[in-house]
Amino acid sequence: MLIAIPKLPGEAPGARVDHSGVSPQIEILANDLATLMQERRALQQQVANTRREILYRLALAAELKDGDTADHIERIGVMAAHLARLAGLPVSFSALLRHAAPMHDVGKIGIPDSILKKPGPLTEEEWVVMRTHPTVGSEILSGSGIALLDLAAEVALTHHERFDGGGYPRRLKGQTIPLAGRIVSIVDFFDALTMDRCYREARPFQEVLDAIAADSGTRFDPDLVRIFLAHAADFMRLKAASEAGDRTRAKLLTAT
Ligand SMILES: [Fe+2]
Numbered sequence: 001m002l003i004a005i006p007k008l009p010g011e012a013p014g015a016r017v018d019h020s021g022v023s024p025q026i027e028i029l030a031n032d033l034a035t036l037m038q039e040r041r042a043l044q045q046q047v048a049n050t051r052r053e054i055l056y057r058l059a060l061a062a063e064l065k066d067g068d069t070a071d072h073i074e075r076i077g078v079m080a081a082h083l084a085r086l087a088g089l090p091v092s093f094s095a096l097l098r099h100a101a102p103m104h105d106v107g108k109i110g111i112p113d114s115i116l117k118k119p120g121p122l123t124e125e126e127w128v129v130m131r132t133h134p135t136v137g138s139e140i141l142s143g144s145g146i147a148l149l150d151l152a153a154e155v156a157l158t159h160h161e162r163f164d165g166g167g168y169p170r171r172l173k174g175q176t177i178p179l180a181g182r183i184v185s186i187v188d189f190f191d192a193l194t195m196d197r198c199y200r201e202a203r204p205f206q207e208v209l210d211a212i213a214a215d216s217g218t219r220f221d222p223d224l225v226r227i228f229l230a231h232a233a234d235f236m237r238l239k240a241a242s243e244a245g246d247r248t249r250a251k252l253l254t255a256t
């Protein structure tokens with residue numbers, strides 16, 4: 001690959017320049033350097049893609065164990081990123097959340113099937129076990145120092161906290177709950193309740209939207225609820241597109 005040799009100071013833009021004095025070795029070195037830089041960028045992109053793909057498959061393993069579908073975790077990523085953008089958060093954050101949010105339930109890998117797939121209500125003892133999944137998920141994901149994994153760990157740990165302090169595992173309250181956890185809490189509730197589970201059927205959109213409104217300020221961040229409800233049509237469209245079989249990641253992303 002050839003690169004343009006920079007003009008010298010004082011050379012007019014677009015002027016024909018005689019580079020015949022440039023040593024051939026310098027030109028070879030410059031071209032080698034350009035090739036190396038291009039390969040380095042491609043490698044960095046490959047590493048980032050691999051990291052995201054491994055995380056996605058880890059989340060998939062947890063969701064399939066829970067009896068959910070790949071569509072659910074895919075939608076959670078897209079919906080969380082969309083809500084983050086609607087809330088005015090930077091693209092850099094929403095892009096990271098897009099890939100971190102699907103990890104929210106990765107800790108369910110550590111929950112026995114007898115509890116996870118129980119077709120009826122859980123006993124209090126079983127709930128104690130179930131409520132460990134945020135901590136388990138955080139332990140799986142934290143400590144790497146990689147931004148995407150750190151955010152995924154934060155989401156896993158905080159997606160069941162409640163705005164009024166009545167959630168789990170740490171009973172965090174209000175703004176002390178990380179924003180990513182508050183965002184995922186709403187979109188996970190919306191998506192989970194509007195799909196069939198082994199223990200109940202999907203609820204109608206309006207019923208779930210009313211439930212979110214009713215839980216504003218108690219379960220959910222009221223500011224985020226206001227934004228979510230103002231753009232409820234977007235989230236229903238995403239869900240409908242996914243259920244209509246329009247399930248590729250690219251299609252869902254362009255739907256936001
Ligand atoms: Fe969860």
Ligand SMILES: [Fe+2]
Pocket residue numbers: 072076104105188192
């Ligand atoms: Fe979920």
